[in-house]
Amino acid sequence: MERTGSQPKDSADRRTELAADRTVLAAERTYAAWVRTGFAALASGVGAKKVMGGVLPEWGVLATGSVLVLFSAFCFIAAIWRELKAGAPPPQPDVQRLPRFLLFAVNGFLVLVCLAALAGVWFGETTG
Template sequence: MLARSASKLEQSARRRTDRADRRTELAADRTIFAAERTYAAWVPTGLAALASGVGAKALLEDVVEPWLASATASMLTLFSALCFIAAVWRELDPGAPPPHPDIRRLPPWLLISVNGFLVLVSLAALVGIWVVRA
C-alpha cells in the first residue's frame, strides 16, 4: 500500500512538472507572437508617416512658407525611417530569450532586407522633398 501511494505521488509530481514545462513553452510562444505583433505595428506606422510626409509637402506648399512645408514633410519622412529601423530592432532584440518555443521566429535576413528597402525609400522621399520643385 505504501509503494502504491508513493507511485501515485511520483506520477502526480511528474504531471505537474510536465504541465509547468508546457506552460513555460506556451509562454515562450506568446512572447514571440507579441514581438511579431509589435513588428507588425511599427511597419504600418512607418508607411503612414511616409505617406503623410509626401502628402504634407504637396498639400502645405501653397498654404505655408515652402521651407516650413519641406521641414514638416522631412520630419514625417525621417520618422518613417525611424519606425522601420525600430521595427527590426524590436523584433531582433525582444529582451530576455524565451525558453525553447515551439514556433520559429521570422528570419533576420528577411526583416533586415525588407525594412532596409523601406528605409531607402524613406531617404529617397526625403531627397525628393528637398530637391524636386513643384
C-alpha cells in the first residue's frame, strides 16, 4: 500500500484512477479520429471538382463532391456527439480533459467551413 497524505491508498484505488485516465485518453483519440476523417473527406470533396472535372459528367462531379463534403460535416458533428451522449462520469482521472466549449466551438466552425466548401463545389468555377 502507498501512503498519500495521511490516508493509505491501496493499489485498487490507483488502478481505478489509471482506468479513468485511459478512458479520457481513449475518448480524445476517438475525437481525433473523427476530426482526421472529416478533414480527409473535406479535402477529397473539394478536390473532386478540380480533379474529376472533364472526366465525369458535371452531375457526377457535383454528386461526388457533395457527398464527400457532407460526410465531412457528419464526421465533425459525430466527433462531439459522444460528448453530448456522455454516460455516467468515470472516477476522477489524473489527466485533464479538453474543455467541452472548445470542442463545440472548433467543430461548429468546421461545420461552417464544410457548408462554405459545399457552396464552392456547387457554385465555384471548374477549369478543366
